Amino acid sequence: MADITVQHLAKVVGTSAEKLVEQLKDAGVKGKTITSTLSEDDKVKLLTYLRESHGKAKKDISAPKKMTLKRKTTVTELKQAKGRGASSVSIEVRKKKTLGRSAEEIATGLSSDELEEAKRAAQAHQDLVQEQGAAREKEQERASKKQEALDKIEAEKQAKLAEEKAILEAEQAKEAAKKAAAEAEEAAKRAELEAKQKPEPQPEPEPKSEPVEEPKIKIASPEIMARVKAEADAKKAKELGRKTDKKKAGSKFGGGILHVDKKPRRNKKKGGGKTRDIRLESDGKHGFEVPTKSIVYSVEIPESIIVSDLAQRMNVKAGEVIKTLMGLGTMATINQPLDQETAVIVVEEMGHKVVLRSDEDIQAELLADVIEKDGKEEPRGPVVTIMGHVDHGKTSLLDYIRESRVAAGESGGITQHIGAYRVKQGDSMVTFIDTPGHAAFTAMRARGAQITDLVILVVAADDGVMPQTKEAVEHARAAGVPMIVAVNKMDKEGAQPDRVRNELSQLEVTPEDWGGDTQFVNISALKGDGVDELLEAIALQAELLELSAPVDVAATGVVIESRLDKGRGPVATILVQKGTLNMGDYLVAGEAHGRVKAMFDEHAKAVKSATPAVPVEVLGLSSATEAGVEVYAAPSERKAREIAEFRQNKSKQARQAKQQAAKLEQAFSQMEDGDSATLNVLLKTDVHGSLEALKSSLTNLSTDEVKVSIVAAGVGGINESDVNLAAASDALIIGFNTRADASARRMIENRGVSVRYYSIIYDVIDDVRDALSGLLAPDIKEQIVGIANVRDIFKSPKLGAIAGCMVTEGYVKRDLPIRVLRDNVVIYEGQLESLRRFKDDVQEVKSGMECGIGVKNYNDVQDGDQIEVFERIEVKRKL
Incomplete structure (x- = not known):
């Protein structure tokens, strides 16, 4: 029962709280006030005192009080038979129930059910203790038997070792006896020889010594010796391990018991069987200590x-x-x-x-084990990049140099990929890199200038310096590489080489014959005039540069171009700059990694290795990486994957930050400018260089009113997921030198997605520009079609004021808007309500004719005013 206060007990008993406090003091419970709580002992003392004060005998009121209840109930009557001798039997149910608590229940403070449960738990605990004792005795008996067996085995091993030792000692004694016999025989021979040389006096005959009987010894085999030694070592290790476990207080992990369970844990053996109690004895304390202070990282x-x-x-x-x-x-x-x-x-x-x-420091640490700086420098061939404006003859020059037909295979007659080729010039091989000349391929030309040793600037003699020519000069200067100017198309009638020199001199590219440091060579790429002089100039410049690179180190290079081949997977064109790239090397290129499965030269021939300044196509990367990234040969696949994953995480974080910034920027732009027309485009190209150029060109077409949104861009063919994405985002699919596969074509027809294929970048840009022009809101222009002078005003009960007019210019048409002018100032703009000629309603009145004009919702037309009739014309806009 819960403790109650003195005041509450007084209310229950029906007396005052002050009187109850006095009775408690007399009963021996002192220090109680009205608000004090009373325990069970206090109440028992109070009750005992009250009973004694009323003359009743003192007895233990805490003893159990029992009350027996009896109940008798007649349930029913049973009849034994029918007729005259019938009798009935009454059935009674008697119930007896004893109420009250036993002394044991009162002593423990538990109910009968809880007491029975406690008794059962105690009996179970006693049984468990007995079972544990029996199990412990069995375990000790088993351990003693096991120890006896081990001691027996050890004794046998010791006896065997002693036997082997005795065998070895006997063999050593036999060898010593043989040696002693040999020495005795040698001494006898020497004595006999001396006796022959000295005949007098005669030596006395030596007593014959009895032959020594050699013990019969059994020699142990090497296999037995090895086995004995192994068993001895195993025993020693086992003894050391057993001693270590004892030092660790019975736990092979040391430190005593980490956790103590109140209930025993039981583990069942595999395949069934009895359970084994594995509860460990402990003093009830944890072996683990909570740290007293926080850990600072x-x-x-x-x-x-x-x-x-x-x-x-x-x-x-x-x-x-x-x-x-x-x-x-x-x-x-x-x-x-x-x-x-x-x-x-x-x-x-x-x-x-x-x-x-910083990310650079982390990446430098990752690459520290990859990049090898030490290596013997050996001469290498030069890397030459051909740059210039579009259609100035770059690929034609390279075509003549390597005696092939590269330009004939380019779409539209222009180069749209970075191509790498090797040509033998003298004693060395020259690597030529051909870059596109279109404005969209600026980034590709910049990469071409950064990986080269020498730049050949091709300028057409009949065209002069063009925008991409200036851009190529800037790239060459930024890369810090020397430049040779090839003035091409000297075979044409309008060739003006001096004009080219004058225009380039304005860009601070001064010819040598004018006192500058740049070589100018006049050539004709079609006929081959001056090409030999150009190659000599390249060889001379390369000799002055004294190009060299280490060969016997891990390969490093740069990705010139990469694409996704349907049959071979990701294919990357790599220019090796240092070291040697071999078959089977592990590579890391940007966010991609892999192993070199195959390498091919510019003629599609398989090669096994590539030295510095050699371009090769490599198969085996995990993905088609971006062009221009550095390539390293890693010592292991794990290292390559680690570097690639670090770069992927870094790129992922940059993309997420960029997306969030783009969302905010887009939200602010929509708040300021309202909704703008957007053309969604899904772009797929054959190589990464073209993808980069197209993305940059299409994005630059965006204006404040219309925008190009690249929803997705990638390298490879158009597949089903591309079509699904385009259908969901209502995007136009552009395939540049790529096509859709069979399943994607069926989906395109079913879902009505617009797909366009291109092979020339000009056509892509022009078509997208036209599509954006269609999204532009048209311009509204006003054109005056007629003027009518007001001569008089007539009042009409139905139409109000009617202006009698003479059409002086053009014509007046009923459906066109009008303006009312007074002294050449517009005072009203609206529409015609009626147009009559005499009494007839007409649609149009031409110049020189009179008419009546009713202006809608305006009755202040006066004599001398002019009514100007105009029409609004929509004019389509273009970007």
């Missing part, structure tokens, strides 16, 4: 880090980091990237140390 923070990664580095849950960010006023999700400054504040707020790391 040194957290490395790169330039951008995701919330989940930051939490993992601090060994806390991501929710704790998000909570800290919310306290700092920043709302973030578990996958949201954080900049370095925000991450530093969070780490310091959570009590850890900050270690700032």
Whole structure:
């Protein structure tokens, strides 16, 4: 029963609280007030005192009081037979129930059910203790038997070892006896020889010694000796292990019992059988100690880090980091990237140390084991890049040099990929890189200038310096490489080489014969005039540069171009810059990695290795990487994958940050400018270079009113997922030198997706520009078609004021809008309500004719006013 206060007990008993306090004091319960609580002992003392004060005998009121209840109930009557001798039997049910608590129940404070449960638990515990004791005795008996068996085996081993030792000692004694016999025989021979040389006096005959009986010894085989030694070592290791376990307090992991369970744990053996109690005896204390202070970590923070990664580095849950960010006023999700400054504040707020790391430092550490700096330098051939404006003869020059037909195979007569070729010139091989000349391929030409040793600037003598010519000069200067100018098309009638020199001199490209440092060579790519002089100039410049590179090191290079081949997978054109690239090497190129499965030269012939300044096509990368990225030969696949995954994570974080920034920017632009027309485009190309050029060109077509949105872009053919994405986003699919497969074509027909195929970049840009022009809102122009002078005003009861007019210019038409002019100032703009000629309604009145004009919703037309009639014309706009 719960404790109650003195005041509450007084209310129950029906007396005053003050009187009850006095009775408690007399009963021996002192220090109680009205608000004090009473325990069971206090109430028992009070009741005993009251009973004694009323003259009743003192007895133990805590003894159990029992009351027996009896009940008798007549349930029914049974009749034994029918007729005269029938009798009935009454059935009674008697119930007896004893109420009250036993002394044991009162002593323990438990109910009868709980008491019975406690008794059963105690009996079960006693049985368990007995069972454990029996199991422990059996275990000790089993251990003693096992120890006896081990001791027996050990004794046998010791006896065997002693036997082998005796065998070895006997053999050694036999060898010593043989040696002693040989020495005695040798001494006898020497004595006999001396006796022959000295005949007098005669030597006395030596007593014959009895022959020594050699013991019969059994020699042990090497196999037996090896087995004996192994068993001895095993026994020694076992003894050492047993002693170590004893030192660790019975646990092979040391430190005593880590956790103590109140209930025994039972493990069942495999395949069934009895359970075995594995509860360990302990003093009830944990072996694990809770750390008394928090652990401070040194957290490395790169330039951008995701919330989940930051939490993992601090060994806390991501929710704790998000909570800290919310306290700092920043709302973030578990996958949201954080900049370095925000991450530093969070780490310091959570009590850890900050270690700032830049992505370049992390990547440099990863590449430290990959890049080999030491190596013997050996001469190599030059890498020459041919640059210039479109259709100035770059590919035609290369075509003549390597005696092939490259230009004939290019779409539209222009180069749209970076091509790499090798040509033998003198004692060395020259690597030529051909770059496109169109404005859209600016990034490709920049990569061509960065990986080259020498630039040949091709300028048409009949066309002069063009925008892409200037751009090529800027790329060459930015890369810091020497340049040779080839003035092409000297065989044409309008050739003006001096004009080319004058225009290039304005770009600070001065010829040598004018006192500059740039070689100018006049050539004709079609006829081959001057090509030999150009090759000599290349050889001279390469000799001055003294080009060399280490060969016997891990290969490094750059990806010139990459594409996705349907039959062979990702294919990358790699220019080796240092070292030697061999078959089977592990590569890491940007975000891609893999192993070199096959290599081919520019003639599609398989090669096994590639030295510096050699371009090869490589199969085996995990994906078609971007052009221009660096390539490294990694020592292992694990290292290559580690570097590639680091770059993928970095790129993923950059994309997420860019997407969030784009969403905010798009939201603000929509708030400012309203909804703008958007042309969604899904772009698929054959190589990465063309993909980059097209994305840049199409994005630059966007204006404030119309925009081009690249929903997806990739390398390879058009597949079903591309069609699904285009259908969902209402996008136009553009395939540049790629086609849709059979399943994608069926889906295109079923879903009505618009697909266009191209092979020339001009056509793509022009068609997209026309499509954007169609999205532009047309311009509205007003054209005056007629003027009527008001001569008089007539009043009509139905139509109000009617202006009597004379049409002086053009014509007046009923459906066209009008303006009312007074002194050449517009005072009203509206529409005609009626147009009559005499009494007839007409649609049109021409110049020189009179008419009556009713202006709708305007009755202030006066004599001398002019009514100007005009029409609105929509004019389509173009970008």
